Amino acid sequence: MSQDDDKDLTRQDEEIDAAHFAAEEIKDKHDFGNWPDVVGLAFAAAVIWYSFSFTG
Numbered sequence: 135m136s137q138d139d140d141k142d143l144t145r146q147d148e149e150i151d152a153a154h155f156a157a158e159e160i161k162d163k164h165d166f167g168n169w170p171d172v173v174g175l176a177f178a179a180a181v182i183w184y185s186f187s188f189t190g
Contacts, residue, residue, distance in 0.1 A: 150158070159165075
């Protein structure tokens with residue numbers, strides 16, 4: 135790992151320009167799409183529904 139790679143590990147997403155961020159995303163090869171957001175929303179809705187259904 136080079137010194138530049140170590141420096142990038144500590145940088146926040148807000149400090150990175152859009153082109154650099156896109157290049158990192160392509161390099162990482164992690165493209166989960168929208169399903170984690172959809173599953174999280176469904177889980178949150180289920181928890182809220184359960185809490186109201188059991189407490190009345």
